[in-house]
Amino acid sequence: MLERKLKDVTMRFSVIAPLLFxxxxxxxxxxxxxxxxxxxxxxxxxxxxxxxxxxxxxxxDDPSPTSSGAAPSATSFGSWLKGTAKNVTSQVxxxxxxxxxxIRNDIADKLADKLxxxxxxxxxxxxxxxGMFSPNATAHGATKNVSQCTNxxxxxxxxxxxxxxxxxxxxxxxxxxxxxxxxxxxxxxxGIDGLNASIGATFILYCIGIGAAGVLxxxxxxxxxxxxxxxxxxxxxxxxxxxxxxxxxxxxVTAFMIKITKLINDHGNDIGIYAYRGKKYLxxxxxxxxxxxxTSLVWVVLFCLGRQQAKKQLAEEKAEAVQG
Ligand SMILES: *[C@@H]1O[C@H](CO)[C@@H](O)[C@H](O)[C@H]1NC(C)=O
Ligand SMILES: *[C@@H]1O[C@H](CO)[C@@H](O)[C@H](O)[C@H]1NC(C)=O
Ligand SMILES: *[C@@H]1O[C@H](CO)[C@@H](O)[C@H](O)[C@H]1NC(C)=O
Ligand SMILES: *[C@@H]1O[C@H](CO)[C@@H](O)[C@H](O)[C@H]1NC(C)=O
Ligand SMILES: *[C@@H]1O[C@H](CO)[C@@H](O)[C@H](O)[C@H]1NC(C)=O
Ligand SMILES: *[C@@H]1O[C@H](CO)[C@@H](O)[C@H](O)[C@H]1NC(C)=O
Numbered sequence: 001m002l003e004r005k006l007k008d009v010t011m012r013f014s015v016i017a018p019l020l021f022x023x024x025x026x027x028x029x030x031x032x033x034x035x036x037x038x039x040x041x042x043x044x045x046x047x048x049x050x051x052x053x054x055x056x057x058x059x060x061d062d063p064s065p066t067s068s069g070a071a072p073s074a075t076s077f078g079s080w081l082k083g084t085a086k087n088v089t090s091q092v093x094x095x096x097x098x099x100x101x102x103i104r105n106d107i108a109d110k111l112a113d114k115l116x117x118x119x120x121x122x123x124x125x126x127x128x129x130x131g132m133f134s135p136n137a138t139a140h141g142a143t144k145n146v147s148q149c150t151n152x153x154x155x156x157x158x159x160x161x162x163x164x165x166x167x168x169x170x171x172x173x174x175x176x177x178x179x180x181x182x183x184x185x186x187x188x189x190x191g192i193d194g195l196n197a198s199i200g201a202t203f204i205l206y207c208i209g210i211g212a213a214g215v216l217x218x219x220x221x222x223x224x225x226x227x228x229x230x231x232x233x234x235x236x237x238x239x240x241x242x243x244x245x246x247x248x249x250x251x252x253v254t255a256f257m258i259k260i261t262k263l264i265n266d267h268g269n270d271i272g273i274y275a276y277r278g279k280k281y282l283x284x285x286x287x288x289x290x291x292x293x294x295t296s297l298v299w300v301v302l303f304c305l306g307r308q309q310a311k312k313q314l315a316e317e318k319a320e321a322v323q324g
Contacts, residue, residue: 022213
């Protein structure tokens, strides 16, 4: 009898570890969902960040010789910049490397201001935030200073193109310049639109994963006080549901991240746009998934142990009945 009671107590305490992991997954899932949904809230946990501090600035390293005949037209800022960049190159060729970098950095830091756009745009699950780099775009270890975020929506579709165009239209060069002048082609937004379709489901998957984890916290607490095989099996199914929701969402976001950075870097690097993957976001979303995988495994073990114990108990009771 004493042995049985002791076993009961250990069974009760064996749910503490999965309980802690479930709470961890719930919190991390919430953070993944809400990161960046308000200006300044977990801005570093973005899915992808665009660095537009050099947009319109054709590569200074361009080895093609300067065409002195190319006069810049008043309406084309892009070609004007290209001309400037090339003149800078030819000048610099006679000077030392350090100075070259200085000039390059100087241009890089002022371009966005001249165009009236922001230096970075970051995509979160429910919105897009933007702002300038602090202290400046080229400083080592520059941080993101948020100026604003778009309104939060459940299934946000990443659209940096219309944001950029809108800012150009309100900027100091309004009416004189549009995105296509800067070499920004439709290929970029067309590609993003294709990928946006895949990201729509992730919001729902996160909600399923987080919701199942939330219910599991309650049923795990119940399992501490009421042992029973029903709880093991219910908890196992909730854990697996949460694991699948978070895992599939994480997989989709990871694929999205890889594809979109490649797309934007392929089409954008030549015109001065750079895309970076959100490594911190990946860390929290996969940590949540891992926690639920662990929890699912624990519940399967607890279910099997419970079954073994029940069988043993039944056998003991039968033996007692025969004796009596
Ligand atoms: C570049 O240099 C050429 C000749 O040196 C000059 O005609 C042209 O105006 C310069 N372009 C710019 C944008 O300053
Ligand atoms: C950017 O900031 C760094 C560090 O504050 C500074 O050394 C550098 O001169 C700045 N660059 C420009 C172009 O202002
Ligand atoms: C962020 O930007 C605002 C204005 O846009 C500025 O007042 C503030 O000093 C900036 N913060 C940092 C840390 O640079
Ligand atoms: C933004 O891109 C420019 C051009 O590649 C680069 O020089 C700068 O360091 C980048 N800034 C940040 C904060 O990543
Ligand atoms: C964002 O929300 C505010 C207030 O809720 C509203 O006035 C504004 O029109 C919205 N902006 C967009 C782009 O929907
Ligand atoms: C952008 O400007 C160029 C001329 O500067 C014009 O030919 C083109 O149609 C404009 N594109 C859009 C989308 O307004």
